[in-house]
Amino acid sequence: MNQLILGDCLEVMRKMDSESIDLIFTSPPYADQRKSTYGGIHPDNYVKWFLPITEQLLRLLKPTGTFVLNIKEKVLDGERSTYVLEMILEMRKQGWLWTEEFIWHKKNSYPGKWPNRFRDSWERLLQFNKNKHFSMYQDNVKVPVGDWAKDRLKNLSETDMIRDNARNGSGFGKNISNWIGRETVYPSNVLHLATECSNKNHSAAFPDELPKWFISLFTKEGDIVLDPFVGSGTTAIVANKMHRNAIGIEILPEYYELALKSSQNNELLQSIFQDVS
Amino acid sequence: MNQLILGDCLEVMRKMDSESIDLIFTSPPYADQRKSTYGGIHPDNYVKWFLPITEQLLRLLKPTGTFVLNIKEKVLDGERSTYVLEMILEMRKQGWLWTEEFIWHKKNSYPGKWPNRFRDSWERLLQFNKNKHFSMYQDNVKVPVGDWAKDRLKNLSETDMIRDNARNGSGFGKNISNWIGRETVYPSNVLHLATECSNKNHSAAFPDELPKWFISLFTKEGDIVLDPFVGSGTTAIVANKMHRNAIGIEILPEYYELALKSSQNNELLQSIFQDVS
DNA sequence: GTTCCGCATGAATCGATAG
């Protein structure tokens, strides 16, 4: 069921079944990047170019599915471009819910110095849904509890053993004894990952951990993950390793070949990706 | 030249001189917070309420000045509200440049657990300017190189400076001098600070380090810093400690009194704030 | 004078129940 498809994602998606995808994770070509493809999108035209694609994505996504969009507006003439903001507003008109915005805090961003700007070390991970209720498997992404717990839970006072209601009347209360033996906690909406682009020549836009985290969070085994701009194949390969079914679409033959080769070279893969060019 | 003014910031600002301010740093009441004041702004009305204020701010700011806006949209009916995005677009129509967006990554965010959402541990710090060329003193916020300092702008904090001096005087100066000899690097656009949940009295919306960092970056001694929603006075007091002139406006008498008291109690202050109520 | 340890607090949000 894994597919790598060579072609324009808009045309490919038009042939796909409605409400068949559990998770869409993608990092589209940033404005003015990859100029030769998709007509070399200028920031001013980005919204107009992207909306037909999100329209298809909305059709393909299951009602309980999630769309995660990794994007960051570029600096143009000393200003942050606003196309990402405009896109969010336009996508809501299409029927998308803008559920959340995660931050990818890049541990090692590129060095550099500008007279009026620091290094950009974060990117947006916009979460969109079709419904307020969607599939989310929070326990899959729990993280180790902070060091504070070790000291805090050594000796418990009397109030720690019972529920102690907060003073501000918010209804908030705590029972510290509940924390005994707890080793993992839920994460927040900030991801702190390195930008490691593994070992390949062609650098992936993001590290494996990024799609892995969202695939863990929003899908279970056997679900279908789509990346309409799969590039060197990171999303699809990671999804496949995690026993999800992956569909990756790529317009550039050189990236397509690279993705195909990477996926076939990997011993861990459950099944070989199909060549659907 | 330091002033704490009791009143509605819109009315107060209308009486102030054009192009007189070097830095505006503020954290306006978030939608649906502080319901009793400013008419209890509903998210739907937030943009309309805020635009007349930014219009005044634009008039008051020097051509080389900077406006830093600390804000985060709240969740409404399962979705992130879009009023912040709309505000950025509207402010550009007023003539503002949206130069940069910094992230405040909160180490200790508000607790809680929901079926479809994690804890929100970041806020926006939107940078606006009138011109592409503005005053920026990057060397003032350089951080020591090394793993221990990577995420910690904490080194800049007041208490750390005092503690360092104390150690210096008591014979532990060797380590410090090693640090001073170390190379320093420029930070990125992500700030990793804790929220101060001071157990003492009223707590501020943000820790001292937040305004301190931006005041260091965008002003020099003697410059004028404005906070039209000064609350318990954090911005003004920090600015004054750093030998900048501060103007703080607050509409709520109880906060105003608190700010006045805090500023007068502080021995480090260069001059006493004037009561302009 | 210094370190250690206990503890209250925080720009929150969802779902159920009541008016």
Add this chain to the structure above:
DNA sequence: ACTATCGATTCATGCGGAA
């Protein structure tokens, strides 16, 4: 059907008192 109120859930920090 729509709005208002209420109860439930949770992690990490800085302060202050104790050792």
